[in-house]
Amino acid sequence: MLALGVESRSRGGLFGPRLKSENKAKNAPASDQSWKCMYKSAPTGEVTIDDFEIFAKNRANLLHKIENWRAIGIIGEELSNKIRFEDEREYGGYHELIQSNKDCIAHNVLRLAYSKTEELRRFFVAQECALFEARLKVNPSDYDEIIKSNSIDVEQVSANEKQKYSAELSIMYRQLQMYNKELKIEMFDNARVWKTRFTNCLNLVSKRRVFVVDGYAYLFKTHLLNVISQQFRIVLAGRVNAALRFWPYLKESEGERVVPFLGAVTNYEVKYSEVDIKGGTVKPEMINTLSEQSFPLCMKVLHKSLRDKHHLKHQGRMQFGLFLKAIGLSLDDALRFWKDEFTKNQTSEHFEKNYAYNIRHSYGKEGKRTNYSAYGCTKIITGLAQPTSDDHHGCPFKNFNESSLKMEMRSKEFGDESIREVIELVQRKHYQIACRKYFDLTHPDFQEVSKETSRDEGMPFNHPNTYYQKSRQYHDNNKKETNVTK
Numbered sequence: 001m002l003a004l005g006v007e008s009r010s011r012g013g014l015f016g017p018r019l020k021s022e023n024k025a026k027n028a029p030a031s032d033q034s035w036k037c038m039y040k041s042a043p044t045g046e047v048t049i050d051d052f053e054i055f056a057k058n059r060a061n062l063l064h065k066i067e068n069w070r071a072i073g074i075i076g077e078e079l080s081n082k083i084r085f086e087d088e089r090e091y092g093g094y095h096e097l098i099q100s101n102k103d104c105i106a107h108n109v110l111r112l113a114y115s116k117t118e119e120l121r122r123f124f125v126a127q128e129c130a131l132f133e134a135r136l137k138v139n140p141s142d143y144d145e146i147i148k149s150n151s152i153d154v155e156q157v158s159a160n161e162k163q164k165y166s167a168e169l170s171i172m173y174r175q176l177q178m179y180n181k182e183l184k185i186e187m188f189d190n191a192r193v194w195k196t197r198f199t200n201c202l203n204l205v206s207k208r209r210v211f212v213v214d215g216y217a218y219l220f221k222t223h224l225l226n227v228i229s230q231q232f233r234i235v236l237a238g239r240v241n242a243a244l245r246f247w248p249y250l251k252e253s254e255g256e257r258v259v260p261f262l263g264a265v266t267n268y269e270v271k272y273s274e275v276d277i278k279g280g281t282v283k284p285e286m287i288n289t290l291s292e293q294s295f296p297l298c299m300k301v302l303h304k305s306l307r308d309k310h311h312l313k314h315q316g317r318m319q320f321g322l323f324l325k326a327i328g329l330s331l332d333d334a335l336r337f338w339k340d341e342f343t344k345n346q347t348s349e350h351f352e353k354n355y356a357y358n359i360r361h362s363y364g365k366e367g368k369r370t371n372y373s374a375y376g377c378t379k380i381i382t383g384l385a386q387p388t389s390d391d392h393h394g395c396p397f398k399n400f401n402e403s404s405l406k407m408e409m410r411s412k413e414f415g416d417e418s419i420r421e422v423i424e425l426v427q428r429k430h431y432q433i434a435c436r437k438y439f440d441l442t443h444p445d446f447q448e449v450s451k452e453t454s455r456d457e458g459m460p461f462n463h464p465n466t467y468y469q470k471s472r473q474y475h476d477n478n479k480k481e482t483n484v485t486k
Contacts (some may be wrong), residue, residue, distance in 0.1 A: 032401050033104040034134060035097065037149050038140065038235050039111075043104045049257065050436060051102075052109065056265050059106035062086055068460050070130065070434045071425075083134035097135070111236075111285040112250070113262040115243035120266055125237050133229045143224045145306060146375050152231050154196045154224065162193045168211045169193060175209065184295045194219045201227050267378045282328040284337040290327075294471035296379060296464045297408070297438055299323050305392040310344040315384055315393040317355075321362055326374035326465045376463045397422075397438075402415040414441055426468035432460035437465060443474045 032041035047055075065086060069079055091097045107128070112125035136146075147154050162169065173188045198217040204210045204226055210217040219227065251259055282290065291303045302320040306312050312320065317338075324334060337358060342351045357366055364371035377382075381395045396405065402423060409419045418441055425434040436458065440446060447458075461467045 013402060014457040031102070035103060035107070035132060036146050039104060039107050039239075040150075040231050042108050043101055045101070045360045047105060050103070052258075053261055053265075054104040055102055056109040056113070056261070058090055059110055060265050062090060062111070062131070063124070064346050066127045068121065068433070071428075071430045071460070072436075072458055079130070080134040080137050083131055084138065089132065089215065099272075109262070110265070111240050112246065113265050115240050116247070116263075116266070121237075121240050121373050124240055128195060129229060129233050132232050133225065134223050136228060140221060140225070143228065146228055147224070150235075152196075153200060154194050154219075154227055156481065157193045157195050157218070161195075165213070165218060165468060168213075172209075172211050172218070173220065176220060191220055194221075194224065196227055200230060203230070206240075226251060264458045279437060281330075282324070282333075284329070284333055284340065287324070287337065289328075293470050296435060296461075298394070298465055299468075301396050302392050305339055310341050313391055313393070314358075315387075317358070319363065319380065319384070321359065322372055322374040323464055323468075325363060325372075327468055331360065331365065334359055335362070374463070374465050377435075377461065380464070381431055389438060395425050395431050395435075399430075402426075409438075409441075412442060430460075430464070435467070436460040436479065439470070443471060446474055479486065 033039060033043055033171050039291070064081075068084060069082055074082065087097070091100050091103050097103060110124060114120040136143075146152075170188055173191065195216045195218050198205050198210075198212050198215055201210060201219070201223065204219075204223060205212060205217060210219055210223060212218075248260075287303065291300055295303060299320060302312060302316050306320070307318070321334065322337070324337070329337065336358060338355065339348065339351050342355060360366045364370050377395070380393075381398055386395050387394050387399055396408070400408070405423065405426065408417055409422060414422075415418075418437075421439050422434050425431075425437060440458065461470070
């Protein structure tokens with residue numbers, strides 16, 4: 001069991017001193033722990049290690065889904081609906097969520113985990129804010145309560161003040177009608193109006209959505225969502241930065257149980273079993289054609305380098321070898337495949353002495369007999385050493401310079417607009433989205449050609465073997481695949 005407590009540097013719990021059960025309500029009321037109170041208080045009590053890890057992994061999975069949806073251009077109500085569907089599946093309905101200790105624990109655990117670097121902090125804040133906003137939209141009648149409980153600087157204006165600026169406010173209200181067809185101009189007289197310092201809603205001011213006078217922006221209820229969301233972003237950014245200072249205590253008190261998991265959860269990705277990603281039986285003679293048709297770019301690069309130089313360094317051999325294992329290359333065939341290539345510039349004896357053991361080891365036949373799985377995209381992008389000029393492992397969308405990436409795409413006869421789109425995704429560090437775009441360009445009409453069970457929403461792949469599997473399904477369904485020969 002893990003003791004939670006409050007977030008401070010005092011000893012006792014994961015988030016600070018352990019609280020006695022009889023003092024929980026007084027020291028950290030459940031309402032203060034909820035998302036509506038912007039997780040003002042850290043979770044209390046105890047949680048099992050299993051639940052601790054499951055809660056965090058499920059939340060990380062949700063945040064990565066949100067990032068992917070946003071990256072492929074899903075916005076507005078479509079994005080909110082997708083988030084709410086996944087949110088309810090994980091935490092229950094709106095009212096259950098308010099009392100959910102599970103939600104509070106997951107948020108606080110990831111706030112610690114994602115505090116370690118600036119890039120992780122940006123990711124966490126952006127996706128948690130999108131989740132928070134989707135929840136806000138469920139019940140606008142709660143806005144007053146949320147504003148009060150979080151001491152947000154917003155006040156409702158009097159009838160006299162509303163009348164004073166009625167001309168300007170009525171123009172604002174007509175603009176709102178453009179975005180919300182349910183609003184009627186005759187409803188203006190009964191509409192409540194709030195005001196806040198214009199700095200609390202700068203994006204509304206920049207878009208000329210609000211009326212500003214004497215440093216105050218005047219708002220209708222629909223605008224409150226923006227003000228509350230901006231306040232949550234400010235609060236969360238401050239708290240995730242503060243969480244970084246908690247790590248020395250955490251390493252001292254929970255260095256063995258918790259710290260390794262917190263490091264791993266930031267690299268969380270959807271896991272695939274060997275059955276899920278296996279592509280059938282593959283023979284060495286088939287690999288050239290399969291590479292051309294169905295390998296993701298990271299594996300194409302490794303395969304080409306192996307064919308050109310008849311060698312790969314250790315990281316490249318592991319990345320490519322485990323991929324080949326997962327698509328159906330047996331141990332005997334793997335030994336034959338690698339030996340055929342390596343012995344083009346070395347003796348069989350040298351290969352057997354220096355490389356054969358490692359291949360058998362990766363198949364679980366040597367050493368601890370661990371049956372290693374193929375690397376997923378997160379490990380390939382962030383978990384491997386940065387390649388040098390002689391290395392070819394990793395993700396090409398991350399590691400290639402722009403000219404090399406353009407040259408690769410021009411060799412596939414991609415159009416200028418398509419190349420520009422991929423480069424823009426790479427520049428924004430959306431490497432998996434760029435890879436998905438590459439897949440779509442090399443598999444025209446994938447959604448139409450694929451069987452219904454194989455279709456997706458253009459979501460990025462989390463694993464090279466998923467890319468491969470989707471490609472094989474595409475070629476099977478498109479009847480383009482013939483007997484694969486060398």
